[in-house]
Amino acid sequence: MKLNNFKHEVDNILNDVKKPITYTGNEVNSVHKDLKEDTIRFALAFPDIYEVGMSHIGTKILYGLLNSDEDVWCERVFAPWVDMEEQMIEKGIPLYALESMDPIKNFDFVGFSLQYEMSYTNILNMLSLSHIALESKDRQEKDPFIIAGGPCTYNPEPLADFIDIFVIGESEKVIPKLVDLYKEWKKSDQSRESFLKEAAELEGIYVPRFYNVEYNGDGTIKSFSPSIPQAKPVIKKQYIDNLDDEYYPDKFVVPYQQTVHDRISYEIFRGCPHGCRFCQAGQIYKPVREKSLDRILNDIDVLLSNTGYEEISLASLSSGDYSKIEWLIRELMNRYDKYKIGVSLPSLRIDSLSIDMLKEMEKVKRSSITLAPEAGTQRLRDVINKNVTEEDLMNTVSLAFNEGWNKVKLYFMTGLPTETDKDIEGIADLANKVVEEYYKVPKNKRKRGVQVTVSTSCFVPKPFTAFQWVGQVPTEEFNRKQRHLKQSIKNKRVRYNWHESNLSYLEAVFARGDRRLGKVLKRAWELGCRFDSWNEQFDYSKWEEAFVDTNINPDFYASRQRDFSEILPWDFIDIGVSKDYLRLEWEKSLIGKTSTNCKIGCEHCGMMGFIQEKNINSNLCFNKDLKSYGQSTDKI
Amino acid sequence: MFSRALRRSKLPLSFSKGFNPHLIMSFANAMSVGMTTDGDYVDVGLDYDDVNFVNTKFIHKKLQEVMPKGITILKVEALKPDSKSLTKLINYADYEITCYNMHFGSLDILNMHLNDFNSLEQIEITRKNKKGKEVIQDIRPNFTNVSAYKNGKNVIFSLRILPVENSLIKPETVILELLKRLNYYGSKVNMKTHRKELALIEEDSF
Numbered sequence: 001m002k003l004n005n006f007k008h009e010v011d012n013i014l015n016d017v018k019k020p021i022t023y024t025g026n027e028v029n030s031v032h033k034d035l036k037e038d039t040i041r042f043a044l045a046f047p048d049i050y051e052v053g054m055s056h057i058g059t060k061i062l063y064g065l066l067n068s069d070e071d072v073w074c075e076r077v078f079a080p081w082v083d084m085e086e087q088m089i090e091k092g093i094p095l096y097a098l099e100s101m102d103p104i105k106n107f108d109f110v111g112f113s114l115q116y117e118m119s120y121t122n123i124l125n126m127l128s129l130s131h132i133a134l135e136s137k138d139r140q141e142k143d144p145f146i147i148a149g150g151p152c153t154y155n156p157e158p159l160a161d162f163i164d165i166f167v168i169g170e171s172e173k174v175i176p177k178l179v180d181l182y183k184e185w186k187k188s189d190q191s192r193e194s195f196l197k198e199a200a201e202l203e204g205i206y207v208p209r210f211y212n213v214e215y216n217g218d219g220t221i222k223s224f225s226p227s228i229p230q231a232k233p234v235i236k237k238q239y240i241d242n243l244d245d246e247y248y249p250d251k252f253v254v255p256y257q258q259t260v261h262d263r264i265s266y267e268i269f270r271g272c273p274h275g276c277r278f279c280q281a282g283q284i285y286k287p288v289r290e291k292s293l294d295r296i297l298n299d300i301d302v303l304l305s306n307t308g309y310e311e312i313s314l315a316s317l318s319s320g321d322y323s324k325i326e327w328l329i330r331e332l333m334n335r336y337d338k339y340k341i342g343v344s345l346p347s348l349r350i351d352s353l354s355i356d357m358l359k360e361m362e363k364v365k366r367s368s369i370t371l372a373p374e375a376g377t378q379r380l381r382d383v384i385n386k387n388v389t390e391e392d393l394m395n396t397v398s399l400a401f402n403e404g405w406n407k408v409k410l411y412f413m414t415g416l417p418t419e420t421d422k423d424i425e426g427i428a429d430l431a432n433k434v435v436e437e438y439y440k441v442p443k444n445k446r447k448r449g450v451q452v453t454v455s456t457s458c459f460v461p462k463p464f465t466a467f468q469w470v471g472q473v474p475t476e477e478f479n480r481k482q483r484h485l486k487q488s489i490k491n492k493r494v495r496y497n498w499h500e501s502n503l504s505y506l507e508a509v510f511a512r513g514d515r516r517l518g519k520v521l522k523r524a525w526e527l528g529c530r531f532d533s534w535n536e537q538f539d540y541s542k543w544e545e546a547f548v549d550t551n552i553n554p555d556f557y558a559s560r561q562r563d564f565s566e567i568l569p570w571d572f573i574d575i576g577v578s579k580d581y582l583r584l585e586w587e588k589s590l591i592g593k594t595s596t597n598c599k600i601g602c603e604h605c606g607m608m609g610f611i612q613e614k615n616i617n618s619n620l621c622f623n624k625d626l627k628s629y630g631q632s633t634d635k636i
Numbered sequence: 637m638f639s640r641a642l643r644r645s646k647l648p649l650s651f652s653k654g655f656n657p658h659l660i661m662s663f664a665n666a667m668s669v670g671m672t673t674d675g676d677y678v679d680v681g682l683d684y685d686d687v688n689f690v691n692t693k694f695i696h697k698k699l700q701e702v703m704p705k706g707i708t709i710l711k712v713e714a715l716k717p718d719s720k721s722l723t724k725l726i727n728y729a730d731y732e733i734t735c736y737n738m739h740f741g742s743l744d745i746l747n748m749h750l751n752d753f754n755s756l757e758q759i760e761i762t763r764k765n766k767k768g769k770e771v772i773q774d775i776r777p778n779f780t781n782v783s784a785y786k787n788g789k790n791v792i793f794s795l796r797i798l799p800v801e802n803s804l805i806k807p808e809t810v811i812l813e814l815l816k817r818l819n820y821y822g823s824k825v826n827m828k829t830h831r832k833e834l835a836l837i838e839e840d841s842f
Contacts, residue, residue, distance in 0.1 A: 015670055015828055028641070028704045256637050256704075308643030308702070339643070340657045 005101040006093050013087040021256045022050035023084060025076075025098035029251040029306065031063070032099055033073040038186070040179060041107040042066050042074040043097050043144070047114075047122035048533075050078040054253070055261035057315060058150065058171070059113055064249030065172055072179060075099040076253075077110075079122045079530070080129070082537070088129060095130040105130050107144045108182065111175070112163070114152035117510035118503065118533040120159060123148075124525040127162070134522065136164050136209060141192050147178070153206075154237075154284050155463045155570040158510050160208035161518030165199055167206075168573055169238035170270075172246060174204040200231040204238035207231060211572075213515060219556055221514065221567040236574045236610075237284070243270060243291045248299055251306035263311035263344070264303050268296055268328070272317035273598035274349075275605075277385045277466040277589050278374070278416065281317055283577050284464055286607045288598060293324055297331060304341065311342045319345040320357065321599070329357055350388045355399045368407035368451075369400050375416055376426025382592040383418050385466075385585070390430065394437055401438050406447040408434055414481045414498075415459040415473035417589065424481055427454060428488035435493045455497045456485065458504035462511050463570045464577065466585035469562040472508040475501045502540040503532070508558035514569040517557070519550040576610030637704070638663075642680060644702040647695060650681035664722035664834055665729060665804055673831040675710060679722050690714045722836070728780075729797045730832040731807040735815075735825055738791045746784055746791070753814050754781040761813050775813065778805045782814060794832075 014020035033039065044063055046053030053059060059076070066074035075097035080088060088095070094103040104110055110132070112123050124134055127146070133139045136146065148159065149167035156166040167174045178199060185195045200207040210231035214222040226233055240246045252264065271288035272281065300312055312332065314322070322328065332343045343361045350371050358369065373393055375381045381388065397408055412427050431454050438450035458478045461467045473481075478501035489496050510517060524546035531537035547554050562568065564583060571579075581604065588595060595603045602608070639659050642649055651657040660681025667673060684690050696712040703709060740746045753759075759776045780796040793811055797804050807829060815825060 015826055020670055026705055028644075028702075254637075254640055305644065305646070308640030308645075310639070310643065339649075340651050 006096050006103065007101045009091055009093050010096070010101060013084075013091055013093070016087055017084045018081065019050070019257060022078070023080065023098075025101070027256060028254045030076075030099055030253045031067045031074070033067075035073065036071075038071070040072045040109070040182065040186075041097075041102070041144075042072055042179075043077050043104040043107045043110045044074055045077045045104070045110050045112045045123075045126060046079070047112055047119040047126060048079055048531075049081050050255070051257060051259045053078045053113075054255050054259040055265075056113065056115065057265045057267055060249055060252050060265075061247070062111070062171055062175065063253070064251070065247045066175065066179070068247065069176070069179065071183065073100075077104055077126070079126055082531070085125075085129065095126055103130065104144065105132050106142075108186075109179075110144045110146050111171075112146070112148040112150075114148050114150040114159070116533060117152060117158075117507045120510060120521055121525045121529045121532055123159070124162065124521060125530040128525075135161050135518075137161075139164070139192070143192075145182075145192075145195070147175075149175070151281065151284060152511075154280070154573060154575065155512065156206060156208065157515045157569040158513040158517040158521065160515035161522070163208065164196060165205060165207055167204060167238075168235045169204045170240050173238040173240055174202065177202055178205065197228060197230045200228070203236060206235045206573075208515065220563075221569060224567060224569075224572055234572055234574050237576065239285075239287075240270070240289070243267075243289050244295050250299070250302045252303065252309075254307050254309070261313065262309075263313050264300065264307060264309045265313045265315045265346075266296065266300055266303065267291070267315045268319060268322050269316045273321055274318060274387065275385055275585070275595050275597060275603065276374075276387075277383070277585055278413065278459060278462075280462040280465050283582075283605075284575050285317065286576060286605070287611060290323060293328060293331075296328065297335075300332070301335075304336070310340065311344060312336075313344045313346055315346055318349055320348050326357065329361060333360065350392050350396050355396055355403065358400075359403050368409055368453075369405050370409040370411065371396065372411040373430060374411065374413050375419075376412060376423045376428075376430055379592055380416060380419060380423045380426070382594050383589045384416055385589065385594050387594055387597070390433070393430070394433065397434050398437050398440065401441045401450070402445060404445075404447065406438070406449065407451045407453070409453045409455065410434065412454065412456045413459045414456045414485070415478055417467055417470050419473075419481075421481075421484060424485050425488045427456070427485055428490075428494070431489065431494045432491050435491055438493075450493050451495065452491075452493055453495045453497065454485075454489065455499075456482065457499045458501050460504050460508045460511055463568065464575055464582070466582050466589055468512070468568065468582065469564060469566075469586065471559040471561040472505065474559055475505050478504070500535070500538070502543075503538060505554070505558050506532070506540075506543060509554045510557075512569070513557050516552065520546050520552050520554075523549050574610070576605075576607045578606035581605045638678065641699070641702045641704070645698045647698055648683045650683045662722060664726055664836070667831065668806065668829075671829045671831065674833065676831070676834055677722050677836060679715070687714070724802050725836045726799050726802075726804065727835040727837045728799075729804060729807075729834050731795055731797065732830045732832055733793045733795070733807055733811050734787075734828045734830070735791045735793070735811070736828075737789045737826065738820075739789075740786075740791060740820075743784070743786050746786075749818055750782055750784055750814075753817065759813060761809065763809075775805055775810060779807075779810050782810065 010023060014023065044059055046056060046059055063074055063076065066072050077095060077097050094105055096103050127134050132143055145164045147165040147167060148163045149171040153166045153168055181198055181202065182195065185198065196207050199205050200210050210226055210228045211224060212227045213224050216222045269288060269290040271285045273288050274282060276282055316322065319325065329343055345357065350373065371393065373381065373388060374386050375384055378390060410431060414424065431452050434452050435450055461470050461472055482498045486496055524543055527542040527546055529539065529542050585595060639661060642659060642661065650660045652660055662679045664677040692712040692714055696709055699709045699712065756776060758774050760772050760774050762770050762772055765771045778798055778800050780798065782793055782795045784791055784793045795807055795810060797807055808827060
C-alpha cells in the first residue's frame with residue numbers, strides 16, 4: 001500500500017531537536033523496498049529512544065527475519081524524545097516509520113517489544129502519537145493490529161486493554177506464522193475480529209479480549225478462562241529448538257548516532273544453566289541452547305564485513321558458560337586482532353576463568369571490572385542460590401588486581417527475602433575486603449589507588465521465579481536499608497550508588513499486576529507520564545495521583561505476600577518450568593539450601609517433560625556438549 | 637559513520653600506534669550537527685608498500701560502494717605520507733546560513749546594516765575557551781564580508797570564513813554576533829547552515 005509520507009514536514013522540524021539523525025533513518029543496511037499493492041507493512045516499535053532500541057538484539061533479529069519475506073516490509077519506529085514529540089504534536093506529524101517515513105497508523109502490524117515494565121507508558125504515548133486508538137476495543141477495521149512480544153509478555157495482563165495480540169515465547173518462532181495467517185485473512189473479506197479468533201488458535205498467541213477474569217471479594221483472581229472455543233486455556237511458550245538452524249541477521253543497521261551498545265552483539269547461546277532464584281530470565285529462557293562454533297564464527301565474519309563495526313560482543317545471559325568460550329575468544333582474537341577489532345563479554349560470573357578471558361580480550365583498554373555478588377553474606381547468597389562464595393570473589397578480584405585492574409564495581413540487591421541488617425552490613429564488609437585485597441598486591445604491580453563502587457538495586461519479585469509469591473519490601477524500608485548501608489560503609493575507597501526505590505515499587509506493581517492495572521497506566525499517561533525509566537522524566541507524584549484516581553491500591557500488587565493456592569495473573573502461561581518446582585525452590589531458599597545448575601545435575605524443573613512432549617528424540621534440555629564441560633569450570 | 641564505512645571497504649587501512657589504536661583519518665573541518673555540505677575533504681591513511689600499487693580509481697570505487705545513500709565520493713587523490721594535514725591546508729570555507737521567519741524590513745535596510753557591519757575594523761566577542769573561562773576575541777580577521785538575500789520570510793546570509801592560526805570559527809558565531817548588534821533578539825532564531833565550498837591551498841600530489 002502506498003502512503004503519503006511526512007519526509008518534508010519532518011525535515012522542517014529537525015533543526016529544533018537535539019538528535020535529528022535519530023529521526024531520519026537511511027542508515028547503511030536499513031531495508032527499503034518497492035511497494036506492491038499487497039505488501040504487508042510491519043512496524044517494529046521499540047518503546048524507548050533510538051539509542052536504546054537500536055541496541056536491542058531481538059529487534060535486529062525480527063527486522064531481518066521479517067524483511068527476508070518479500071511480501072513484507074518491516075520498518076523501525078522508536079519513541080521520539082520529548083523535544084521531538086513536542087514538535088510532532090505542534091506540527092501535526094503522526095508517528096512514522098523510519099525507513100519510509102509513512103505514518104504507522106496505516107500499517108498492517110505494529111509490534112512492540114516489551115523489555116521492561118517502566119516502558120509501558122511509552123507504548124500508550126506512541127499509540128497516541130500515531131493517532132491509533134489506545135484501547136484494543138476502540139480500534140476500527142482498518143487500524144493496524146497491535147502486537148507485543150519480549151520478556152515482559154510472560155505476564156501480559158497489565159497491557160491487556162491496549163494490545164490486540166501477545167506473542168508468548170521467542171517471537172522468531174511465532175511471528176512468521178502469524179504473518180502467514182494474515183496473508184490468507186487479507187485475501188478473504190473477513191472482519192478484524194475473525195483474524196483475532198484465528199490468531200488465538202496459533203501456538204504461543206494470546207489474545208486478551210477472548211478471556212474472562214472473575215475476582216474474589218479480596219481482589220484476588222477467582223477464575224481466568226477463555227470466552228471462545230478458539231482461545232486456549234493454557235498458552236505454551238514457543239521457543240527455537242536449534243539455534244543453528246535458525247535465522248540470524250547477516251547485517252545490522254549501522255547507526256550514524258552512537259547507541260548504548262554500539263557494536264555487533266552476537267548471541268552465542270540462549271538460556272542460562274544457573275538457577276538464581278530471583279532471576280526471571282533464567283527460567284523463561286530455558287532450555288540452554290548453544291550455537292555451534294562454526295555458525296558463530298561464520299556469522300560474525302559476515303556481520304563484520306557488512307557493518308564495519310570495530311567491536312564484537314558475545315551476548316547471552318552468562319557468556320562465560322559457553323562450552324567452548326576460551327576457544328572462541330582465542331579464535332576471534334587470532335582472526336581480527338590485526339584489524340583492531342575488539343571482543344567483549346557483557347555478562348561474566350565471578351570466577352577466575354573470567355579474568356583470564358578478560359585479560360586476553362581487553363588488553364589495557366578498560367580499567368574497571370564489574371562483578372555481581374548480589375548479596376552481602378553467604379547465608380543470603382545461598383537463599384537466592386547465587387552459588388558464589390566470598391572466596392570466589394576474593395580470588396577473582398585478587399587476580400584482577402594482579403593483572404593491573406584497579407577499579408571494581410560490585411552489584412547487590414537489597415530487600416531480598418529474609419534479608420536482615422546483618423546482610424546489609426555484609427555488603428560493606430565485602431567491599432572493605434575487596435579494598436584490602438588490593439593492598440595485598442605487591443606495591444610495584446599496583447596502579448595509583450583502588451576504587452570500589454557498590455551499587456544496590458531494590459529487589460523486584462518477578463513472575464516465574466521462586467520469589468513470585470513474596471511481598472516486596474516497602475519503599476521506606478528500602479530507603480532505611482540504603483541509609484544503613486551508607487552509614488556502614490566507612491572506607492574512603494568505597495563509593496556507593498543506589499537505585500530509586502519508588503521506581504522499583506512501580507516495577508513490582510506492574511511485573512505481577514493484572515488487567516485491572518490498565519486503568520492506572522492510561523491515567524498515568526493522561527497525567528503526562530512517559531519515559532519513566534529516565535530520571536529526568538520520572539515523576540512519582542503523578543503515579544500516586546493515577547492510583548488514587550482509579551481507586552487502585554498498588555500495595556495489593558507490590559507488597560502483598562500471595563498464598564500458594566492463589567490464581568496468579570500469569571498462571572495461564574506454561575513456560576515449561578512447573579509451579580511445584582518454583583515452590584520447592586522457595587522452600588529451599590528459606591532454609592538456605594542451594595540447588596545445582598543444569599550443567600551438573602537436574603533439579604527436575606519440568607523443562608525436560610516440556611521438551612519431550614514436542615520431540616521424543618530429545619532426552620536432554622541442553623546441548624550434550626555442555627555436560628562434559630560442566631565439572632571443569634564450575635566449583636560449586 | 638565514516639570509519640565504519642572505511643572498514644566495510646576492506647581497503648588496507650592504517651592504524652595509529654599505542655594502547656588504543658584507531659584508524660588514521662581526519663576531516664579538514666568536521667561538520668557540526670545539522671549542517672549540510674556540498675563538498676568536504678578527509679585524509680585517510682592506507683598501508684601500501686609501494687606507491688606504484690596505489691590505484692586511486694579502485695579506491696574511489698571501493699569507497700563509493702560502502703558509503704551511505706546520499707554521500708558521493710567526488711575524487712580520490714594519493715598524497716605523500718609527509719604532506720601537511722588538511723586542517724593546515726584550508727584556504728577558506730564558504731557558507732550559506734538560512735535564518736527562518738525573520739522580521740527585517742526591506743532588503744535595502746538589511747544591506748545598509750550589513751555594510752556597517754562589514755566595515756567594522758574590529759568585532760570583539762566574548763566566548764568561553766576550552767577551560768570554560770570567558771575570553772574576548774576579535775573575529776573580524778576570521779571572515780570576509782557578509783552578504784544577504786531574502787527568500788520570502790527567510791533571510792539567507794553568505795559569508796566566507798578564513799583560517800586564523802589554522803583554526804576556523806563557526807559561521808553561526810558571525811551571524812549571531814551580527815543579529816545581536818542589530819538588536820535582533822526576536823524569539824529563538826532558527827538557522828540552517830550549509831557549506832558551499834571548502835577550498836584548499838593546492839598541494840603536490842603524486
